[in-house]
Amino acid sequence: MKLPFILATALLALNPLPLLAQDAGSQTPAGTPTEQDLLYREALQAMSEGRSTDAVAMLQRFIDKEPRHAGAWLDLAISQCELGNAAEAERLFREVELRFAPPAGILEAIARYRATGCGKQAPRQAAWLLSATRGHDDNVNQGARDPRFAVGTGSERVDYELDPSYLPRSDGFNQLSASYLRQLNGKGTQFIAQAYGRRHDREHQQDTGSVLGALEHTWDVRSWRLRGTAALGYVTLDGALYQRQQQLQARLSPRQKPLPELDLALSANLSRADYPTRPNYNGTTIELGGIANYRGKRSLTQAVLTRLHDNSRELRPGGDRGGWFGSLQWYGETAERLTLEAGLSHQHWRSDRIYSPGLIEIRRLQNTTTLRGAAQWALRPHTSVVLEWRGTINRENISLFQYNSRALQLSLRWDNF
Structure with missing residues (x-):
């Protein structure tokens, strides 16, 4: 499969000297990336995005000036193989073997690419992930934190005690999820599919699924x-269709990075959510924001900040709403087989109108904070176990909607074999 080999190739590029003989003169004395360095990084980016045709052109230009760069020769061979140019790919594989004496791991990667035949009739490269999960959530129904609720104002105010069905309910669950990514051509077009299903031990009215x-x-x-994306999705609740989703997304980034480790991008998203059983809650959301990724030697830090506006139907309580979303995520390889993740996100919404005139005489204000931590341990190639904790704190000025939730889950994952 493609991803393990791209990773091996990327490692060659990042730390080539222990693996293959290299020309050490590609950096300026001050360590500033040269034009050649930037060209090579751009070629690797094209490979990771499935744009093999672009990658071949850039790698050939790079090798013309850096003929002793073994990683670039191997990347060029892989790109030619993925384009179906078997004869050229074989010539390049032989060049790598004869000129650079690659280690066993690289020879194994070459052998597996050769086994595909590099034929245009061969299946396109794809990546997939399958996960089986067992977990527990102390508030599967997002039950209200406060059992008391009041409606009306002044002398018309009436206090109620919520029915137990509206209070938090804890339960265990089993979940299956899968994702699939397939490169459709060598010019950066790919198909993505995702699906999951969750079934609870007792609270089956909270069973969900999506595709x-x-x-x-x-x-x-x-x-x-x-980068443009068009997506269509469906969500079920208790076995019935709950939501239809349509989404258009664009992400714009400069090809020349301000720093080699830093990726910056502007994002725009237009999404539509329809609720077949609750049409008054249909809405269209517009998102505009920015994304920053910082890549360390063995870690990735991502920051996102987005402005939100949700256009609703006239009859939705509170009408339109505006807000923002921010998140900070970190991923790091702390040991040979251990990867850790941590995340913090916050979403703020404020409605434009009174939520329910005569009953709840305020504009709804919602603040949702989510904390997440995970540890992934590789049991063997393509198989890992993941322990994940997630906590949600939802604070609102309407107590009926306030809730806290904590979930712990253990997953077994398989990928790309």
Whole structure:
């Protein structure tokens, strides 16, 4: 499969000297990336996005000036193989073997690519992930934190005690999830599919499922890279269709990075959510924001900040709403087989109108904070176990909607074999 080999190739690029003989003169004395360095990184980016045709052109230009760079020779061979150019790929594989004496791991990668035949009739490269999960959530129904609730104002105020069905209910659950990514061509077009199903031990009215399909394409326009995505999804609740989703997304980033480790992008998202059984809650959400990724030697830190506006139907309580979303995520390889993740996100919404005139005489204000931590341990190639904890704190000025939730789950994952 493609991803393990791209990873091996990326490792060659990041730390080539212990693996293959290299030309050490590609950096300036001050360590500033040269034009050649930037060209090579751009070629690796094209490979990771499935744009093999672009990658071949850039790698050939790179090798013309850096003929002793073994990693680039191997990347060029892999790209030619993925384009179905078997004869050229074989010539390049032989060059790598004869000129650079690669270690056993690289020879094994070459052998597996050769086994595909590099034929255009061979299946396109794909990546997939399957996960089986057992977990427990102390509030599967998002039950209200406060059992008391009041409606009306002044002398018309009436206090109620919520029915137990509206209070938090804890339960265990089993979940299956799968994702699939397939490169449709060598020019940056790919198909993405995701699906999951969750079944609870007792609270079956909270059983959920979803399926989503998307097409994604990447364009290079002068000094900019544009990635566009169109997606369609369906969500079920207790076995019935609960929500239909349509989404268009664009992400624009400069091809020349301000720093080699830093990726910056602007994002725009237009999504539509329809509720067949609750049409008054249908809405269209517009999101505009920015994304920053910082890549360390063995870690990735991502920051997202987005402005939100949700256009609703006239009859939805509170009408339209505006807000923002921010998140900070960190991923790091702390040991040979251990990867840790941590995340913090916050979402703020404020409605434009009174929520329910005569009953709840305020504009709804919602603040939701989510904390997440996970540890992934590789049992063997393509198989890992993941322990994940997630906590949600939902604070609102309408007590009926306030809730806390904590979930712990253990998953067994399989990928790309």
